[in-house]
Amino acid sequence: MIGEKGAQYLADALVKNKTLTTLILRANDIGEKGAEHLANALLKNITLTTLDLSGNSIKSEGAQYLANAFANNTVLTTLHLFSNGICDKGAMYIASALNGKTNLTTLNLSNNNIGARGAKDLANALSNNKTITALDLAINWITDTEAQLFSDALCTNSTLTTLDFTSNQIGDNGTQCLANSLTKNTTLVELNLSVNVIGPMGAEHLAKALAINKTLTTLKLFANSVEDIGAQNFAEALINNTNTTLNTLNILRNRITAEGVEYLANALVNNTTLTTLDLSENRIPDRGAQHIANALVNNNTLTTLNLRLNKIRDEGIQHLSNALASNTTRRTLDVCGNGIAKEQNGAT
Template sequence: MVSGVMANSILITLEFGHDSIGDSGVQTLSNALKTNSTLTTLILAENSIGSNGAQALAEALKTNSTLTTLFLRDSSIGDNGVQALSVALMINSTLTTLNISGNSIGDNGAQALSEALKTNSTLITLNLYNNSIRPNGVQALSEALKTNSTLTTLTLGGNLIGSNGVEALSEALKTNSTLTALNLNSNSVGPNEALALSEALKINSTLTTLDLHHNSIGSNGAQALADALKTNSTLTTLELLDNSIGDNGAQALSEALKINSNLTNLDLMCNWIGDNGAQALSEALRANSSLTTLDLQGNLIGDNGAQALSEVLKTNSTVTITGIVF
């Protein structure tokens, strides 16, 4: 049945749902991919294809010249599977998006991918969410980012990258000139790591989106990022949901917003921000004309803070504030 489907000359997207194909089915599918010339998107998420299935796909990628998107989320490919895919990426010249989140690739898998990224010139989106990657793996990826000139989106959320990993990424951001989106959510990023990232943001001129939600940067980390926002001229989206920044962190960010003219989206959900922080943000919005979305859901803002934000909306017509009952 797989071969018949692949023979359809107009098929460009093929998806196998949860547990609908295993490694033997992927073997057949991979053989078809070696000659197919129309399929551009293949989605195999939540299928137990294992390392053998990944190796078969890797062989197909060495000759296939049309597939641009491959989703292998939660497919049990492990580090052996991703090592095979990495070898293929050194040869393949069409794949632009690879999602291998939730596959327990670990440091060995990350190191293999880093070698591929040093030579691959087509991949632009790489999702490595929830893969048990530790500092050594991130350090290897960071070295690749110093020379890679095509990757624009990197997702490393839900891993164990630690302070060494964040510092390595920060160093890479100082020289990398292509990455536009970096996701580090749920990685125990604290104040010191936020400081390292802020130093990189003072130099980097390409990153537009930084996702740090579900970390613990606190007020000191928010202060460090605020200092970077005073000089950074490219970041447009900053996700800080659930980081315990409090009123002091909100006040620091507010001072930056009075100067920054590029940030358009700021997520401050669930950060223990009270009336003082809300009032500081309202003062910033009187001067800021670039922010379009400010999310304050799940905070501790009372009537006084809501009133202050309500007043500023009378003169600032560009921003939308969510999470406040006016």
């Protein structure tokens, strides 16, 4: 680890350097003072576009230094601050900078213990900011209340394309708010709500939004509890191409059984937009695999199908193998961890 002193040396070099565009200093224990040195350098540097300070314990004080720097720097576009103990106070400083004129387009604030106060400040900033296209707020303390604030921001924001809320505390109510914003927002293309507390009702709200939304291409709901009812709702959005933009749906580990898969399979028969479907770690048996296989016979769009760690045995694999034999669309099929007999392993 280079520590504070090493950060100072690099900062001195940045003041003079005219060619470096990317600097990655992950897990180097530079602390608040190291962040201050680098921030001062950014006020003078005219070439650095990407800075990664993840895992450096810069805390709220370091965030303040950096916020001041990127608010006055005309070159930096990407800033990664994953796992730095920034907390609400640091988020406030960053939000304040985002409210002003900045060229920052990608901001990673994941795993920073950001709660209600910090999330509110960031959501308000998002309403006014005209440059951020990717915002990562995974592994924080965002609840339904804060999700509503971000929903309000999405209704007016016209630049954000990627939003990551993985591993927060967003439930069905917060999901409903975000779904409502999807019916109005025309720029967001990827939304990640994995590892939250979203159930069938939340899935229903999202599915209804998908029937209206014309821009979202990727929806990730890994490790929630949408269950068969949620799968049915998503199927209804996909069937007959009601939604014409979504190409990636991740509903890994969502308690989906053969019943839910049957709904999705029926949708896949005619859907011409979905290219990637992740159903890993659900409760899909041979009968569910048969439903999917029947859909694959006629579907020429789905190219990546993940069925890892389900309850598919030899019979289910036989159905999938027959479907692959009759349809020559180039595909990636993952059925690892399904208890398939050794002589059938080649079918994957």
